[in-house]
Amino acid sequence: MNLIDCMRAFSAVVETGSFTKAGDRLNLSKTLTSKKVQALEAHLGTRLLNRTTRSLSLTEAGHLFHGRCGQILEDVEELEALIQNQAASPRGRLSVTAPTTFGEMFIAPLMPAFTEKFPEISVDLNLTDRHIDLVDEGFDVAVRISDLADSALIARKLAPAPIHICASIDYFRKYGKPAHPTDLEHHRCVIDTNFQNASSWPFKLDREIRSVQVNGPLAVNSARAVKDIVLAGSGIALIPGYMIARERREGQLETALSDFNAFNINVYALYNSKRNLAPKVRAFVDFLADKLSETATDW
Numbered sequence: 001m002n003l004i005d006c007m008r009a010f011s012a013v014v015e016t017g018s019f020t021k022a023g024d025r026l027n028l029s030k031t032l033t034s035k036k037v038q039a040l041e042a043h044l045g046t047r048l049l050n051r052t053t054r055s056l057s058l059t060e061a062g063h064l065f066h067g068r069c070g071q072i073l074e075d076v077e078e079l080e081a082l083i084q085n086q087a088a089s090p091r092g093r094l095s096v097t098a099p100t101t102f103g104e105m106f107i108a109p110l111m112p113a114f115t116e117k118f119p120e121i122s123v124d125l126n127l128t129d130r131h132i133d134l135v136d137e138g139f140d141v142a143v144r145i146s147d148l149a150d151s152a153l154i155a156r157k158l159a160p161a162p163i164h165i166c167a168s169i170d171y172f173r174k175y176g177k178p179a180h181p182t183d184l185e186h187h188r189c190v191i192d193t194n195f196q197n198a199s200s201w202p203f204k205l206d207r208e209i210r211s212v213q214v215n216g217p218l219a220v221n222s223a224r225a226v227k228d229i230v231l232a233g234s235g236i237a238l239i240p241g242y243m244i245a246r247e248r249r250e251g252q253l254e255t256a257l258s259d260f261n262a263f264n265i266n267v268y269a270l271y272n273s274k275r276n277l278a279p280k281v282r283a284f285v286d287f288l289a290d291k292l293s294e295t296a297t298d299w
Contacts, residue, residue, distance in 0.1 A: 159296035241299035
């Protein structure tokens, strides 16, 4: 008797309510399915199912056994897949989603090197700022930039993604550099409406996170557009560090209020299962973590 096969037969009978339907699911005959359940009962020394000509029902022992049986079978399947995946080489179609601007700047440029390193993987990269449901929409990996909320998905941190308050050198010369968050009420703030509570900026004040209301003549839903406006000397803004690394190096933009910064934002890769991680997903996430950790030192 193969105990696992018999458990699978029993579980299928309970879930379908029929030996015939369970056999169809397992690609077995009704008779063989019944024999596997009988063998399981004989092995355990107790009846698991009450059988009549019209119905099936679980006995008390059947309820107890079925309660643990499903988890055991799931663990066995995951273990089998894990071992098979460890031995398999990364291959197949990989469906990835990432935010538009970040994807254009940092994910898409890495794809030629990735596909060269893993020639048996083809990548379908979907760049969108819409929230994607990985399970419902069939994506393997999502790259997200956030202070990640609790999720049933597995999240791996790829790199820090600091948010800076910054302005052009000319702006600070003309209007002065804020020394405290409350000084922002005297400044022309450019509002990025992609941020939650876009006109309320968080800061560490007196060991607490407090919000400071800001105002300005311009609001826009694009970090890239915000950067261009700030470069033109039109105001002070919250901008992701990855957007302005070059401009900071070249002295075009300067940060302010860094000691009060309350943002804890990171770049994450999200995917479905840690124990049953397909080789193509593992290869992609490892590759991104390696490349972005190098790049992010400049952010």
